[in-house]
Amino acid sequence: MAKAREYSDPSVYNAHHTRFEQEGLPHGQTAWLDRARQVAEILAQDAAQRDIDNIAPRAEISLLKSAGLLKVLGPTKYGGGGETWETGYKVIREVSKGDGSIGMLLGYHVLWSTTANVVGTAEQQDSAQEIIIGNNYFVGGAVNPRDSDLKITSDGDTLTFDGHKNFNTGGVVSDLTVLEGVLEGTEDHMFTIIKTDQPGIRFAHNWDSVGLRLTESGSVKIDNVKVPWADALGWDPETKRPITDVLGIPFASLLLPTIQLVFSNFYLGIAQGALDAAAKYTVKGTRPWPFGGDNKDKASEEWYILERYGTYRAHLNAADALADRAGAETAKVYAEAGQHGSTIIDSQATLTNVTTNGNGHTNGHTLSGSRSAISARQRGELATLVASAKVVTTDTGLTVTSGIFEMLGARATGKKYGFDRYWRDVRTHSLHDPVAYKKREVGVWHLLDEVPEPTWYT
Template sequence: MAVGEREGTDPSTYTSHYSKFERERFPANQAAWVKRAQDVAEILASDAPKRDNENKSPIAEIGLLKASGLLKVMGPKKYGGGGEPWSTGYKVIREVAKGDGSLGMLLGYHLLWSTTANVVGTEEQADSVQQAIIENNWFVGGAVNPRDNDLKITDDGDNIVFNGFKNFNTGGVVSDLTVLEGVFDGTEDHIFTLVKTDQPGIQFQHNWDNVGMRLTESGSVRIENVKAPWSDALGWSTETKRPIPEVLNIPFASMLLPTIQLVFSNFYLGLAQGALLAATKYTKTSTRPWPFGGDNKDTVTEEFYVLERYGQYAAHVEAADALTDRAGLKIDEVYAEADVTLHRKSINAERRGQVAAFVAHAKVVNTDTGLEVTSGIFEMLGSRATSRKHGFDRFWRDIRTHSLHDPVAYKKREVGKWQLLGEIPEPTWYT
C-alpha cells in the first residue's frame, strides 16, 4: 500500500449480488435500467452509514456498479452497451444517489467522462473510445479541475506529454481510465484525452477526507510526463497538430458543461429523495409523538407539524423531479440533433444557451431543495435519530460538500438574466 493510501473495501462483499445480476436479463429499456439502479441503491443503502464512517476506498462499490451493468447504460449497443440517452442516464444516477451519494456522484462523472469523445472528438475517436470502455467495462475518472492551473502539454513527436497538478480529481484512485485536459504549450488551445490510470506518472496524493462525498476519492493528483499518442488528442489533427475547426470551434463542443451541471442536479435530487425516504421509514417505525404540546396525539403520524413538514418536502421534491426530467429531455434533444447532423453545426449558440438555461433552473431548485430537505428531516425524526449508526446526516453532508463545487448564486444570476433580459448563459467551464 502506498504512503497515505487508504484501505479499500473488500471486493467479495457483493459477490452474491454479482451472481444475481449475471442471471438477470440485461436491461432493455429505460424502465428496466431504472429498476436495475434501484436494486443497486437498495444494496448500497443497507450499509451506507457504516461505509461512510469507515471511509475506505470504494473498490467493492465500483465492482458492484460494473457487475450491475450501470456503467454501460449509455454505451453503443453494437459494443454491448444499453444505447440509452442522457435522460435515462440521469434517472439512473438519481436512483443510485438515493442509496449512496458518493456512488451516485461517481456514476455521474463516469457517464460524463466516458462520453467526452462524443462531444469533443472526431467520429472515429468517439467510436474507438466507446468500444474500449464498453467492451472492457472500464470505470472512467477525471483530473479536470478548471480552478487549478491547467496541465501543461508538450509535443515529443508522436505523443503529447502532460505535466502538472490538480487539487481535485474524481474517482481516479479506483478508475481504469483517467480523462486529462490541459493547454498545448505556446498556445491557448485545450486538449482532452483518456489515458490508462495505472501508470507511474499519475500520482494520487490519497488526501480525500472531507465532510461529505467521502467515498468518491476526490483528492489531489500529480501528473508527471504522462504520454498519449497524438491520435488520442480529441478533436485534433495528427497531421497539422491543430484543433479541427468543424469539431471544436462550434457551440456543441462546449456541451460537456451543461451536461455535467445536470449530472450534479440529479445526484442532488437523489440525495433529497433518499433522505426523505429514509426519514419517512424511521418516522413511521421509531419516532415518538410529543407529549407536552397541549394537543397530544397517540402516534407521531397524527402530529400536525410532522404531517405539514412531510407535505412541504414531498411537494418540493416532486416538483424538482419534474423540472429535472424536463431538463434531461432538453439535453437529449441537442444530442439527438447533433447525431443526425453528424458535424453538429446546427447547434448554434442560442440553442446551446437555451439548454444551459433549463439546466440552470434545475441546478438552483435542486440545490436549494436538497439542502432544505436533508437538513430539515431531523425535525421529524427526534434526537435519537442523530446517532451515527443511522447516518441521516450523510445526505446533508454529501449535498453540502458537492454544492460548493460552483456557487449556486451564479446559477441564480443566469436564470435572472434569462428571465429579465432574455440573455442566454455564457459558456464557461461551469456553465
C-alpha cells in the same frame, strides 16, 4: 510518498454480481430504473457505516459494473444499453438515493465516458466507446478548471502531460482517467483518455471532506504522462492543430451543462433518499410529543410532522419534474445534433468543438465526423434550463436534508443512523460552483433575453 490505501472488497457483493450477470443488461428505461433501484437498495443497507469507515469504494464500483449501470449510455454494438441522457440522469438519481457518493461517481463516469462523443472525431468516439464499454471500464477525471491547466508539450508523435490537480473525482478506483490541459505555446485546450494504472499518475489519497467521503476526490500529480498525438481528442495528428472549419457553433461546450445536470440529479436523489429514510424512521422510531396539548398516540399522527413531510414531498416532486424536463431537453438536443445516447445516428454532418481558453472565451474548431452543429441560442437555452434545475435542486436538497431532523427527534442524531450524511453530501458538492451565479444566469435570461456564454461552469 502517498500512504497505503485500504480498499473495499468486491467479493462482499458476489451474490449480487452473479445475479446481475445472469440477468444481463436491462432493456428500456423502466428496466434500467428498476436495476438502479436494486443497486440503491443494496448500497443503502450499510451506507452509514461505509461513510464512517471511509474506505476506497472498489467493491461499490464493482457492483455498478456487474449491474451494468456503467454502460447505460453505451452503444449497443459494444454491449452498451444504448439509452439517452434522459435515462442516464434518472439512473444517477436512483443510485444516489441509496448512497450519494456512489451516485456521484456514477454520474461523473457517465459524463467522462462520453467525452470523446462531444469533443472527439467520429473515429475517436468509436474507439473510445469500444474500449470503455467493451471492457466495462470505470472512468475518472482530473479536470478541475479552478487549478492551473496541465502543461502539454509535444515531441514528434508524442504528447507529454505534466501538472497537479487538487481534485480528481474517482481516480483512485478508476480504470481510465480523462486529462485536460493546454498545449505549450498556444491557448488551445486538449482532452485525452489514459490508463489510470501507470507510474506518472500519483494520487495523494488525501480526500477527507465532511461529505461525499467515498468519492475519492483528492489530489493527483500528473508527471511525464505520455500520450500519442492520435489520442488528442479533436486534434489532427499530422498538422498538430485542432480540426477546423468555419462554423464556430458550440456543440462541444455542451459538456458543461451536461455535467451540471448530473450534479442536480445526484443532489435530488440524495434528498429523496433522505426523506424516504426519515419517513421509515418516523413511523417506527419517533416518539410523539406529550406536551403539545393535542397529544397523539403516534408521531405519524402529529399535524406538524405530517405538514412538514407534505411540504418536503411537494417540493421534491416539483424538483423531480424540473430535473426530468431538463433531462428530456438535453436528450433532445443531443438527438438533434445526431446522437442517441453514445451512438452517432447521423453520418453526414460535421461537429464544431468550442474549447474555452483561460479567459473564459471560446475558440471554434470543427471536428470532421458525423454530428450536426447546434446554434449558440439552442445551447444557451439548454444551459439556462439546467441552471434552473441546479438552483432548485440545491436549495431544496439543502432544506430537506437539514430539515428532516425536526421530524425524527434527538435519538436520530446517533452516528449509527447516518442521517447527517445526506446533508453533508449535498452541502459538500453544492460548493463546487456558486449557485448564486446560476440564479443570475436565469435572471439575465428572463429579464434581458440573453443566454449565458459558455464557460467551464456553464
